[in-house]
Amino acid sequence: MIYDAIIVGGGPAGLMAANQFEKENINYLLLEKNEKCGKKLLLTGGKRCNVTNQLPIKDFIDTLTFKHKRFLYPALKKFGRDDVISFFKIRNLDFVLENNFKYFPKTEKSLSVLEALTQDLNQAHIRYHQSVKEIHKQNNHYQLITKDNTYFAKHVIIATGSNSFPSTGSSGDGLVFAKYLGINYFDFTPAETHVYSNQIKQNFKSLQGISLSKAIVKVKQLKTTYQGDLLFTHFGLSGPVIMHLAEFIDQDIRENKSSILEIPFIDLNQDKLFEVLQSQNHKLLHKVLETYTTKRIVEVLLTHLNIESKKIIEIKKKDLHLISEAFTAFEVTIDKVEDKEKSYVNKGGIDTKALDPQSMEVKNNKGLYFIGEVTDLHGPIGGYNITIALSTGYLASTDIISKLS
Structure with a gap:
């Protein structure tokens, strides 16, 4: 059988794509290498899963540190923060806003997020213990080979994640496929750790x-x-x-x-702290410093500098400069x-120049898509990365649906 689509990887990006296929009755499969989906998702946010954040699209993108961040505009415009919250709300999962920024499930359990992502999926469409070893392009479809099966599909979505926490199944397989298919990528390196x-x-x-x-x-x-x-x-x-x-x-x-x-250690610039010390030169050094930071920090740094606390007027000017520098720019x-395998988020992945930002499709391999952390798209901790996974998963799957219709 040639499926309309096959998703490789059952993390948040792959599961979002599966939800769209399920809704439109697409003939698809999701191949997951583990015995269950979402193992890495269960660990995120201290097992509480910070799904998204309060930022509007422009501010969300401005916060990202990579040069090609505007690539994400089409995905976030099609499926952004409000869409993420709405998707889960429809599935009876409400969120709470923490520190006026991060959205966490009201249950405070990442399992609730995973259950919402899987509750509408027909288990007949999911194959577990299926680690894809090879992907080949064959005329108008793709061949996917696992240890004990061969699958065929018109469209393939790679959602295998980066190589952080490989014990969860996130071991960088997508870059192996990219190398074989001649798609440019950047090696994964640690980003959030x-x-x-x-x-x-x-x-x-x-x-x-x-x-x-x-x-x-x-x-x-x-x-x-x-x-x-x-x-x-x-x-x-x-x-x-x-x-x-x-x-x-x-x-x-x-x-x-x-x-x-x-x-x-002190929220003043070096010159300002020097000024403060000179203006209070009748006082004991440690007493002045302790008005800006803790007693423990003052003791540690003065010991490190080998400077005794006494009246500031008795301290040499060059030592005051050393103190000012150490306390303001230690x-x-x-x-x-930390190793990339233990990093919360990794930098690198599929070069976005190889992908169409309107669909996540590989420009020179029609019918092949890369989504989520396997791509060179990442953000800081705070709901950015799951939002990117969900939005790119939505974008790729809806593009395939439009082509099939």
């Missing part, structure tokens, strides 16, 4: 557990900055601001062998970014 610092591990154990709110962190050599919460850990740094900067830190390490971050050397 934590980072390692021998400097913190060896010399600043006393900083471990300290968190900074809304810190403006700078990747010094790339001059890239971002603001967000930061956490000092036993291995290095974590928190939303580090997650967001991880792909740039990884790039910096590849180019320079290590990456230097500038971290502010330099931390990063030696390693």
Whole structure:
């Protein structure tokens, strides 16, 4: 039998496509390598699954860091935030808005999201334990080969994800297919994850557990900055601001062998803090600094600088400059970014220049589509990536439906 369409991968992108085919009675199959769909989806958002966020399309796209982000306009215009919420609401899943930004299911369970994505699917259309090994183009259809079966379809949607958390089945298979079919792609690299610092591990154990709110962190050599919460850990740094900067830190390490971050413990620039210290030179140094940050941070940094706390007027000017620099732009050397297999999100995937933004179809392989995380489209943590998966899944499947009709 030649199916109208075959979806490879049962994550959010593939399941969204399956829902559209189901609704229109399309003769399709979904091939899933695991014993069930959505294994990686169940882990997202601390198993709570942040499905989307409050941003309108323009702001959503502006937040993304890659140069070709405008590629996403057609997908988000056709199926954006409001459509995502409506899709689940129709399936009796309501959302709550957290911190006036992130939408989580009211149940606070990612399982509820997976159940909503699968409840309308006919299980006869899903084949489990089907890991696709090869895809071949044959005249006006495609041949898909698994360990024990061969399938044929007029249209194929690849929704295999990146290679983060491969134990969930997300092992980068889509790039293997792309290589065989001559489709350009970029290797996956870590994007949203934590980072390692021998400097913190060896010399600043006393900083471990300290968190900074809304810190403006700078990747010094790339001059890239971002603001967000930061956490000092036993291995290095974590928190939303580090997650967001991880792909740039990884790039910096590849180019320079290590990456230097500038971290502010005090929300003033260096010159302003120096000014403040001089204007209060009759006071004890630690007392002035503790009006801007915690006692623990003051103790750690002054010990590191080997500067004793006394009346500021008794401290040398050059030491005041050192203090001002350390407290406003503390330099931390990063030696390693967490492996891509353990990264929450990976950068890379199918080159969007090879895809039609109006459909997600491969320009030179008609009938073949790539959607979701297997493409070179990614966003920070905060509902961006699941929204991208759902919108591209919707776009590709509705394009196939229109061609079949």
